[in-house]
Structures are given as C-alpha cells and as structure tokens.
Amino acid sequence: MMYLLDTANLEQIKRAFDLYPMSGVTTNPTIISKENRNFIEILKGIRSVIGKDKMLHVQAVSTKAEEIVKEAEYLNEVIGGNLYIKVPVIAEGIKAMKILKNKGIKVTATAIFTAEQALMAAVSGAEFVAPYVNRIDNITGSGVNVVDEIMELFELHNVDAKVLAASFKNVQQVHEVALTGAQSVTVNAQIMDKLLEHPLTDWSVEQFIKDWETVYGKGKVTNNL
Template sequence: MDEHQGTDMQIWLDTIDFSLIRHARQLGLLAGVTTNPSILAAAKQPVESVLDALLDLQPGKLAVQVTCDDSASQLRQARRLAAKSDRIVIKIPAIGDGFQTMAALEREGIPTLATAIFESRQIVMAGLLGVHYAAPYLNRIEQAGRDAALLLQESQQILQRQGKRTLIMGAAVKSLEQFMQCARAGIGAVTLPADTYRQLFASTPDVDAALARFDSAWQANPFTARSALFLTE
C-alpha cells in the first residue's frame, strides 16, 4: 500500500481568492491549490502571471488543467506547464486520450490529476495507471441522481485493496455534508471552492447561544469581569 494511504485528508482550495489561500496557509491546512479553465479565464489576467502568483503565495502544489482533447496536444501543454515548476500537477480529463496522456506523464515523472470524474470506473482506471490524484465531482454526481458517498466508499476500498497510490480528491464540494462524506470515506484529499471553505469556520445559532450564556455569566460577576488576567488590552 502507498505511504499516502491512511494519512490525514489533504485540504486544497479550488479558487484563486488570494485572501482565502493565505488564511489556509497560515493555519497550516493548505496542501495546494487547484484551478480549471473556467477559474483561470475568470481572472481576466495573463494566465502566466496568475500561475506565478499562486506558486509564490503558497508552498504547496498547484493543479493546472490542459485545454485540448488529443493526447499529443495534451502532452505538449503538460510538459510546458511542468517545466514551469516541479510543484505543478497536470489535470487531465479521465476520458478517451486522457488516460494515455496520464500514463505517459506519470512514466516521465510528471504528477497528474484525473479530473471530470463521475463514475468509479474512472477512479479505478486512474489507480491502475498510477495517477497521483483522481477527482470525482461530488455535487454534480448528486445532481445527476447518483450516490456520491457510495462512489467514494467503493472507490477508496478498491484502491486500498489493490494497494494503489492514487489519492481520491473530492471535488465540486458544495456543502459541509459533502465535505464530511469525504472525511467519512477516508479519502486522501479534498478541494474546496471559496464558499465551502468559509462554511468550515462559520458559527451556528446553537454555538452563538452557548457563547452568549458564557458572556452573560462572566459580565454579571465583578470578580470575573474585572480580572486582570483577562484584560483585552
């Protein structure tokens, strides 16, 4: 079994929101940043400068997706990206020629991430090819009426039984429940859009009420309210 199996779930951010990337980096949570063609196009800046900024902003990996379908073109793009930094992971759609491309890149020592995954067979194939990461689109799988949690559990069990190194990376995670599905399944990584990442730190009415009771009790007693140990200045 690969050394990565059984370790803590990696947190990646699927965003180019620099403030959130800094937040996760400062907490020591950040394993890397994922991008896709839509994210980079929305930046309305030269792609090269955006990628440079993301590499400078955090010490982890940076996943960048190819934008063509045939293997020869995918390989050319991938090799140019990999030459830019050894921290770049190449995202390849797990269909058609993409499998050939991932196999070739992994043989060359260029790490890949199988993306656009909706079925467990795509994850199994990525495992057989020695791909570093396989990213199922959890929210889209659920929107299609399928059981994303079952797909995670089944795929993780298969990879573990076969001793494959591929880490499943939960992607398109749009809710805290989907995040917890990833944690329960024991998969290797999850990549979160900005809104889902923020939800991890949000309060709830129950928490707010409990904290309010603590504060009320503290302020009602002059010995606690005036304690020098708890001054805020």
C-alpha cells in the same frame, strides 16, 4: 484529511492559508477564466502565496495526448514546485497519464463520474483522482457512494492513488465524503468557512466573553489583568 481550496482568487487563497490547515489549491479552466488575467501570472501569483511545497493542481486544456504532455512539461518548467497536472479521464487523457508517469510529472485525473474511471486513471499513473460529488448527485447518482466505491477498489487492487473529492455544494457532502476515508477534498472559500460554522459555537464564545467581562472588565484578557 487534506483540505485544498478550489479557486484562483488570490485574496481567498491568502485568507484560507492564513486561517486554515490548507494543503494546496486546485484550479480548472473555468476557475482560471473568472479571474480574467494572464494565465501564467495567475499561477505564479498562487505559487508565491502558497509556497513551493504546497500542492497546486492545474488543468491541461488539450484533448490529444501529445498536446497534453506538452502543456504539462511547459507548466512544470514555468510554475514548478509541488505541481499536479489535471487531466480528464478521456481515452487520450489516459494515454497522456501513462506518458507523464514515465516522465516523472505528477497527474491528477479529473472529470471523474464513475469508480471505474478512477481505477483506470490510477492504474495509468495518476497520483490523485477527482470525482465530482455534487455533479454526480445532480444526475440522480450518489457522489458519496462513488467515492466509497473508489476507496474500496483502490484497497482491493492495492492502488496507491489518493482521492481528491471535488464539486461540493454543502458541508454535509464534505462530511459524508470524509467518512468514506477519502484522503482529500477541494472546496470553495464559502464551504471552507462553513466547515467551522455553528450557531451554538458562536453563542458559547459570546457567553464566555460576557461572563468573563462581568468579573474582570471589558477588554481584559488573561495576559493583561
């Protein structure tokens, strides 16, 4: 499983990459706009924190294929590193994916709500497909079932693209997506922390410390007895 952080906030990114086994960062126009700073400066800041080898997913905002391609080429030149251009699964987006594939620019297909959208994007050259799990749930669908269907279709048709499941509101959704075999998830900083949280874990650690200090003294650890 690859864990990515869905944010453009540098402090959140620094913390997550310090603590957790992070594979990259995903952004979108909404996330970027929340930072209210120069777009390129934000992306360069993220790249400087995560390094050139970690994945950075950045969305093109144009809705015409030729303009999407121009955005992708510009971002690839200015930001560089292990960069993926996020392209929505609209008709012009699919056209852009085919062009970008031929140009050797990596693509993440985004705004996916059905398995068929994901399959067409993958066949068109997308390396990752990003189904919106919670948003599917909110329209009386099942985001986890859609992810499962995508995984099944990719196996049936021998497709190399990977699933980058997105749009989570709770840990249970992440857990259920992981059980489908999806290769990666992108979550916000709060959910990333909650993937580890459990009250009995905290209780166990506190009990270990209490029992240890009863015998060896407060503040003592194994290497300073």
